[in-house]
Amino acid sequence: MSGRKKSSRGSHPTVSPTDEDGAAISLPADMLLPVVRKLSLRCKEVAFRPAHSRLVNLNCTRPHGALQEGELRARASSPEVPETLLTDIVTMVNDSQRLLRRAPDFSLETVFTNAMDLLHSAAFRLNWLDTVAKSCDSAVAYPFTAFRFMGPRPLSSSSAALPADEGVQRCVRTAETIQRILRVFAAASNNSQWQLQHLLFHVVRNEKASVKGLVSVNYNSRHITVCCGLYYYRVDVLDEDGFVADAEILAGRLQAVREHAERTERALFEQKLLPDAREELLAFYQLLGSLTKIDRTECAAVMERLKNSDPANAASLVDIDTGIFTVVLQSLDNKAASARWYRSALVLEEQEETGVLAVRGHSILVHGEDLMDFLTRVFSRDAASDGLSKSGDESFGAGKASTIDGGLPPGVEHLDLWLQWKHRKPMRPYAVAKPAPPAFPLPISQETGLSFVHLCMSAVLAVQQVLTPCTEFPTVLVAFPHRRGGLSAALMYSCEVEAFIRSLCCGSALVERHATKELALKALHSLAKIIDVCFHETYPIYSMAKLLLAEGKATATGACVDNAILGMVDLHVTIGMLGSGKKALDCETCLPLPSRFALTCGAAGRISQKSSVRGPSEATLSCAALKVSEANEASTLGAQLAACIAAKSQELLSLVSNVNPR
Secondary structure: OOOOOOOOOOOOOOEOOEOOOOOEOOEOHHHHHHHHHHHHHHHHHOOOOOOOOOOOOOOOOOOOOOOOHHHHHHHHOOOOOOOOHHHHHHHHHHHHHHHOOOOOOOEEOOOHHHHHHHHOHHHHHHHHHHHHHHHOOOHHHOOEEEEEEEOOOOOOHHHHHOOOOHHHHHHHHHHHHHHHHHHHHHHHHHOOOHHHOOOOOEEEOOOOOOOOOOEEEOOOOOEEEEEEOOEEEEEEOEOOOOOEOOHHHHHHHHHHHHHHHHHHHHHHHHOOOOHHHHHHHHHHHHHHHOOOOOOHHHHHHHHHHHHHHOHHHHHHHHHHHOOOOEEEEOOOOOOOOOOOOOOEOEEEEEOOOOOEEEEEEEOOOOOHHHHHHHHHHHOOHHHHHOOOOOOOOOOOOOOOOOOOOOOOOOOEEEOOOOOOHHHHHHHOOOOOOOOOOOEEEOOOOOOOOOEHHHHHHHHHHHHHHHOOOOOOOOOEEEEEEOOOOOEEEEEOOOHHHHHHHHHHHHOOOOOOHHHHHHHHHHHHHHHHHHHHHHHOOOOOHHHHHHHHHHOOOEEOOHHHOOOOOOOOEEEEEEEEEOEOOOOEEEEEEEOOOOEEEEEEEEEOEOOOOOOOOOOHHHOEEEEEEEEEOOOOOOHHHHHHHHHHHHHHHHHHHHHOOOOOOO
């Protein structure tokens, strides 16, 4: 951390900051304003280095960041949970069982105080994280929220002189985004926005199977991990004082990475090897690139073998894992990189579409709404550039340069991982990552303005027709990530919904259209109430119920079987808000919820009491996609369900106009 102190303005004719040796110096009045401006500018630009103690500095971008005693007490203490919480949990599960014509058999098996201790905020979050770590077999399987944005236009005037090559311009956009992420994070940290403290400098160690050691932190990092083609790279983005590199320098480094990856991969294919040997090498590099996508046991074994075989491998793995965040670049021929590192709390990825970037954040570290707010500031020109220009004499790279590797410029290093044949042979056949589940986008017309509650009702009708036998009920949950950890989820079924389904099954000969319309309005009103109450839950009742069962504090038989509230359900539906404006294109939310299918939606705007959208049921959708959650589910069944949901939504809109059902 720089030894210079930030001076404050005053009415005195002189100011006495401290120099590098700590001695006070006196400045005349005519020199006061330039000095204060320069010091103030430096405090805004610098990503301050941390001290050794986590309690002294919240993170590396908190300047002079000694926490006050009151802040420590506030963060250490945890509010007591209400005594009615256990009653609410039992009521939620048993009421859902009654709606599904099942016996309400969820009951507590321990004394009141023992159960309440388990639901205490700190204890609940740790137990929930432990459950997630045990259930997710790879880093890519952890719950996440991802947004797709149009990349920012370069702010630097000198970028206009760059060639109009698409690859160069792509590097400039990505470099500008990297710089904005670091600067906005610094501003958020300086403003004590605790909800973003885990967004950078954190990784999820997917080889762990428990909460112990699950999250790793390295606040002394000054580089990002870059994936391109088959390979990993280290790219410095901060100097030794914590200053952020200029966008032009970052763009040049990214372009060097792209060209180096292209040359290295071309050399691999041009080697005069037997075809089988070449294919084996390619499979090995693909294994290295998919370490965060394969099973955690296989991942741990490969990483351990790499570390033990060569100290250079161990050093490369440390550099990969200690990046501030991860950037995934497209290759020169616009192909997606094979190497991915999903352990980072934040992953920035170039998309095939020109200028489109995807940002992915681990939900166990940052809430989706907070990530959206952060990205809105990142991709806002004013927020990202306000007061953050560096003065001419403050250039990046004043510290020692990185190792030059194979023509790479200073600040860039190829993190090569390699095993000799004697080490690779016992590993064959190499572990392969599970294929991504198929997704089926739904046609969402911007003219009709389909609301979230209408799509949820259409999903219930489609599941009832496609997946549910005549003797069963559709088990469709609406689910939202909760700020306390875990999920809030509710069964989208009620007496009004059942009456509406029965009216549709009876046929128009027995039920008049106006009567069906009245039943539809009542069903939509009931469903909207279920959705909004679930979204605004003070505590994640669904996850707390599952935790009580897992810890033996409660028992249930029917509530845990398939097609029950706490078992494997047919479908779960969730929504992500894309914020105001048109910067976010769409979003994806992955929830740790057992279901055969998942329906993810996106809607413009924000949910608040002051805005026009006070609950998710009122949100007007801009995108939606159905995903097959279970690998053993046939993709043809997913396509059939997606088509049925789209058809039911059109039928419902023709019956009831898309107005607020309240």
